Structures are given as C-alpha cells and as structure tokens.
Amino acid sequence: MGFHNSSNTRSAANPYKVVIAGGCYSGLAAAINLVEKCDTIDTPIPVEVTIVDERDGFYHVIGSPLALASSSYTEKAWVAYKDIKILQRPNVRFVHGTLDKVDCESKTATIVEHGNQTPQTENYDFFVVATGFRRVWPVVPQSTTRKEYLAEAGKHIDAVTNSKAPVLVVGGGAVGIEMAAELKHVQPNVKVTLAHSRDKLMSAEPLPDIVKDCAYDLTVQGGVDVLLNHRLTSSNLVKNEDGTEVYEVEFSNGHKMVASQVIMAISRSVPSTSFLPKESITEDGYVKILPTLQFSSHVPHASSHFAVGDLIHWSGIKRCGAAMHEGKFAGLNIHQIMLQETQGKEPTFNELSEIPPMIGLAVGKTALAYGTEGMSHGPQVMKVFFEDDLGFRIVWDHLRLGGTKA
Numbered sequence: 001m002g003f004h005n006s007s008n009t010r011s012a013a014n015p016y017k018v019v020i021a022g023g024c025y026s027g028l029a030a031a032i033n034l035v036e037k038c039d040t041i042d043t044p045i046p047v048e049v050t051i052v053d054e055r056d057g058f059y060h061v062i063g064s065p066l067a068l069a070s071s072s073y074t075e076k077a078w079v080a081y082k083d084i085k086i087l088q089r090p091n092v093r094f095v096h097g098t099l100d101k102v103d104c105e106s107k108t109a110t111i112v113e114h115g116n117q118t119p120q121t122e123n124y125d126f127f128v129v130a131t132g133f134r135r136v137w138p139v140v141p142q143s144t145t146r147k148e149y150l151a152e153a154g155k156h157i158d159a160v161t162n163s164k165a166p167v168l169v170v171g172g173g174a175v176g177i178e179m180a181a182e183l184k185h186v187q188p189n190v191k192v193t194l195a196h197s198r199d200k201l202m203s204a205e206p207l208p209d210i211v212k213d214c215a216y217d218l219t220v221q222g223g224v225d226v227l228l229n230h231r232l233t234s235s236n237l238v239k240n241e242d243g244t245e246v247y248e249v250e251f252s253n254g255h256k257m258v259a260s261q262v263i264m265a266i267s268r269s270v271p272s273t274s275f276l277p278k279e280s281i282t283e284d285g286y287v288k289i290l291p292t293l294q295f296s297s298h299v300p301h302a303s304s305h306f307a308v309g310d311l312i313h314w315s316g317i318k319r320c321g322a323a324m325h326e327g328k329f330a331g332l333n334i335h336q337i338m339l340q341e342t343q344g345k346e347p348t349f350n351e352l353s354e355i356p357p358m359i360g361l362a363v364g365k366t367a368l369a370y371g372t373e374g375m376s377h378g379p380q381v382m383k384v385f386f387e388d389d390l391g392f393r394i395v396w397d398h399l400r401l402g403g404t405k406a
C-alpha cells in the first residue's frame with residue numbers, strides 16, 4: 001500500500017497541519033494521541049492541530065439523560081475547551097464553528113466560525129472527521145455555547161420537575177430507556193411513562209431477547225411505567241381545567257393518556273457528514289473507511305483523510321468506548337505516516353477489527369452489560385461501567401483531559 005514520499009522535512013516554521021472536525025470522544029482521542037507522539041524527546045515532529053466543533057466545549061453526550069434530569073450534573077457535563085488542560089498547548093487551537101466544505105484535492109477545509117458568517121479556509125496535511133451524529137432535542141442539547149446549554153437544560157428540568165401529570169418518553173431504544181430511568185431515579189416524585197411501538201425494548205438493536213427482556217425488567221423495577229406495542233399517533237397541547245397546559249396523547253391501539261411533557265426519543269440519528277465529498281460517504285451518510293480508519297473511497301489523497309466515531313461505516317453498535325479507541329488509532333496512524341515521510345520508516349498501522357454487538361445500558365441506579373462473554377446486570381455493573389455520573393469520570397481520566405500525560 002503506497003502512502004507518502006519520504007523526502008519531507010519539517011520544522012517549526014513548516015509544521016504538519018492537522019484539522020480535526022469534532023471535539024468529542026473520538027476527535028479528542030485523535031488529537032491527544034497525535035500531539036503526544038509528536039512531542040517525544042527522541043523523535044519530535046512539528047505539528048499544528050486545529051480542532052473545529054460547533055460547541056464551545058466538550059459535552060459528555062452519554063450523560064445527556066442525567067444532564068437533563070439533574071441541575072447539579074448539568075453543570076458538570078459540559079466543559080469549556082479552554083478548561084481541557086491536556087490540550088492547552090501552543091500548537092493546538094480550538095475553533096468554535098462548523099465545517100462547510102472539505103476539498104480533498106487541494107487539502108483545504110472551509111470553516112464558518114460561530115458569530116462570523118464569513119467562511120475561512122484552512123489548509124491541512126491530514127484531516128480527521130469526528131463530527132458524529134446529528135441528534136435532535138432532547139436526545140442532546142441543541143445549544144452551541146455552555147451558557148445557552150445551561151439555560152436550555154434548566155428550562156427542561158424545571159418543566160419535568162413540576163409535572164403533575166406523567167412525563168411521557170416516546171421510544172424504547174437505549175436513549176429512551178436511559179432518559180426515562182434517569183428522570184425517575186433523580187426525580188422519584190415524577191410519574192414517568194415509557195412508550196415503545198414494538199413488543200420488546202431496544203427492538204432495533206442486534207441483541208438477543210434475553211438482553212431486551214432484562215432491559216424491560218430493570219426499567220419497570222426502577223419505577224417507570226412501560227407501554228409496549230404503543231405507537232404514538234397524536235400529541236396535542238391543550239389547557240387543563242386549572243389552566244395548566246398538558247398534552248392529550250393517543251396511540252395507534254386506541255389507548256389515550258394525558259401527559260405533562262412528551263419527550264421524543266425515537267428520531268433516527270443522522271451522520272454529520274454533509275460537508276464531505278459524496279464519493280467518500282454511503283447513501284446514509286456514513287464514511288467509507290479502511291481498517292486503518294483512512295478513507296477507502298476514490299477521493300484524492302484518501303490516505304491523508306481519516307474518519308472516527310459514530311459516523312464510520314463499520315460493524316458494531318455505536319459506543320463511546322469504540323469512538324475513543326478509533327480516535328486513538330487514527331492519531332497513532334497519522335504519526336506513523338509522519339515518521340515515514342520525515343525519516344523513511346516503514347509505517348506500522350493500527351487496524352480496526354470487526355466489532356461484535358455489545359452494549360452498556362444505564363437504568364437508573366442499576367445497569368446491564370452485554371458482550372462476547374454474555375450478559376450481566378445489577379448495581380455492580382453500574383459501578384464498573386458508569387460509576388455514579390454516567391461515565392463522566394471514566395472518560396475524563398481515560399482521555400486524561402485533566403492534563404496528566406501518559
């Protein structure tokens with residue numbers, strides 16, 4: 001497999017330029033592993049990394065169910081990029097903005113910065129796309145600044161906390177289960193109902209029935225009312241007798257109920273890849289990759305373009321752990337190409353294996369886990385996989401965002 005010429009000299013005045021689109025799990029993992037490899041004493045490589053994200057901070061996406069139920073956790077789940085200590089270095093720059101276009105031929109990325117509608121062009125030697133899924137509210141907050149997010153989440157928490165009628169969560173996938181269970185766990189006085197259109201929860205996931213049945217049992221044990229075979233057909237906002245606004249809800253089986261809030265957790269997430277060349281993505285928007293995480297399509301300079309995280313066309317259920325693993329591999333593989341170019345060393349690439357179905361599901365104060373070794377569940381599983389903050393500390397320490405070097 002051919003990659004790059006070995007006659008490439010680099011200096012502080014002519015560093016490698018790397019643009020990473022997306023500053024969450026996989027994007028940060030790619031950046032951290034790359035800059036640390038380039039910063040070694042024996043073989044330092046000049047590099048400048050630009051990380052572009054539509055948010056002004058790292059948001060712990062898997063903590064959303066808790067961030068939208070607990071005001072104290074809301075503060076914790078979003079950390080401004082200026083407070084990510086491990087990447088506070090002169091050769092790393094964060095840009096609050098979005099990608100408008102990537103030109104693989106000229107190796108340029110067109111960026112629209114937040115608050116400035118004039119597009120800026122950034123040249124690069126390597127590009128990493130880690131923008132993940134486009135998820136809707138309230139699966140994740142839609143705010144792009146921490147200040148707006150705190151207001152958005154606070155308004156939502158106030159609404160569900162003051163609910164007199166049940167809060168209805170629609171959609172019994174992993175997101176719906178976790179949102180319903182966390183709300184009930186944090187706000188035990190609120191009546192929470194979870195409605196799902198099929199006869200088993202997590203019906204869209206390639207998981208055995210024993211896992212789906214366990215998810216149902218844990219959700220019910222957590223105090224959530226679960227309605228299976230209930231497909232939502234209408235939800236209309238009306239005024240109650242006391243003047244408060246409620247939703248009159250009807251399902252396809254004729255069942256009707258009144259809800260104080262209706263939380264939709266059924267939307268299909270879409271890969272955030274519209275700025276990439278059409279040749280590089282599938283019809284559904286997933287990036288076609290090689291096991292090395294490099295683009296597999298016939299775009300110019302495909303070997304200089306990497307994709308990581310939820311948006312890759314690869315096996316397995318989309319998970320935070322896999323995203324960080326992929327980001328690390330991309331960072332290490334870019335470093336291997338740099339060594340080849342600057343020192344003529346034959347690259348040794350990390351390659352992604354096929355990922356079997358596996359999942360960790362937080363259900364209030366308990367959790368279940370399923371993988372190649374089977375299924376386990378209980379409070380001890382919650383402690384190992386999520387601790388008491390839906391995995392925030394685990395991720396923070398794994399990526400060493402607080403600044404501890406390897």
